[in-house]
Amino acid sequence: MLTLGLVGLTVTVVMGFLIAVLLISWFSNPPFGLGNAPPQPIAFPHTVHAGSEADGGMGIQCEFCHRNVTRGDAATVPAVEQCLFCHKTIGGTGETAKAEIAKVRQSFEENDPINWERVHRLPDHVRFIHEAHIRFFTDPDQPTRTGINGESISEPLTVPETCSVCHGDVASMTEVQPKQGQSLKMGTCLDCHRNNNVATDCTVCHK
Template identity: 30%
Template structure:
C-alpha cells in the first residue's frame, strides 16, 4: 500500500502537535500559578511607590489606622489617600525621587493606583471591622507587616485557612485593645484566654457558606 503522507509532512505534523501540547501546558501552568494563593506568599507586590511599612511603623511609629482610616468601621481597610501621605511629605523628603509619583498625584489631583496585596476573589465577602471588633489582630491575617520593607502576602487566605479560625476562634482571638499591637503575646495560655474572650465578645463559630459567599 503506497504511503499517503510523505515523511517531511509527518515530521511537520508531529512538531505541530508537540508545539500545541507545549503551548497549552504552559498556559495551564501559568493559569494554575495565578490561581494558587501560595504562589504569592513572600513575594513583594510592585507598587507605584516602594512603600516600606517597616520604616513607617517601626522607625516612625505610625499607627495602622492613620493610613488605613476605615479599618475599624468598614468592610475595607482602605488605601491611604495622597493627602494623607503629603501631611508628612510636604515637609520631609520633598525632593526624594522615589516620592515623585506621590507629589505628582497630589499636584494633579489624581489618586495613586496601589495594587492589592490581599485580593480576595469577588465571590468572597470579608468585613474588616467585624474581625477587628471581635479581637482578631492584624498580624493574624497579614503577618508581621511592620517588618516588611516592601509588602507581600504572608498567609494563604484560602477557605480552609479561614475556616481554621472560624472553627476554633479561641486559638486566635486577643483583647481588643491589642488588635493593632504587632508584638503582642498572651500573658496566659492562649486557649484559656481565648475561651474567655469568645464568651465575652459573643464570638460565634460561623462556618455556614452564606457567611462569606453572599
C-alpha cells in the same frame, strides 16, 4: 498524520501550560503570582512609617492610614491628601527618600491619584469584612481566640496585632509581601472560623 501529530502536540502543550498556571495559582500567594508582591509606583517602607520608634520608625498605627479598617469591609489606602499631612513639611533625608516623596507631592499638585498595586486579592465572589475581624480579636469580652494557624491567643489584640495575624509583621517590611508560609485560601479561613466557633455558612463569606 503529520497534521494530527501537530494538533496533538499543540493540545498537550496548551494543557500543560494551563495545568502549570493552575498549580502556580493554588500554591502561590497572591493568586496567579509567583509568591512576590507587585512593584509599587512609589516606595513606601513600612519600616519607616509603622516600625517602632525603638527601631527607628515613626510608630504610626495601621488605622491612621488604613482608616476604614475598623469601620467597614475594606481597609482602604489613604488619599494623597492624607500623605501630605506629614510630607508637606517632611521631605526625607536621603536622596532616595527625597525622590519618592517628590513623587507624592507631584501626585497631589497634579491631582493625580497614586495607583497602588494590590498585594492581596480575593475573588469577586468572596466577601471579607475587616471590621468584623478587628472587632473579634480586639474584643476584651471575647473569652478565647485562636489565630489563623491554630495558635491560642489569650489576651485581646491591638489593631496592628490583629492585622499581623493574616498579613504578617508588616511594620518590619520595607516592601509589603504576602505573609511567608501563610495561605489565605478558603480552607485556611474555614479552619480559623471553626477554631473560633464562628459560623461557616456559605453566605457568611460568599456574595
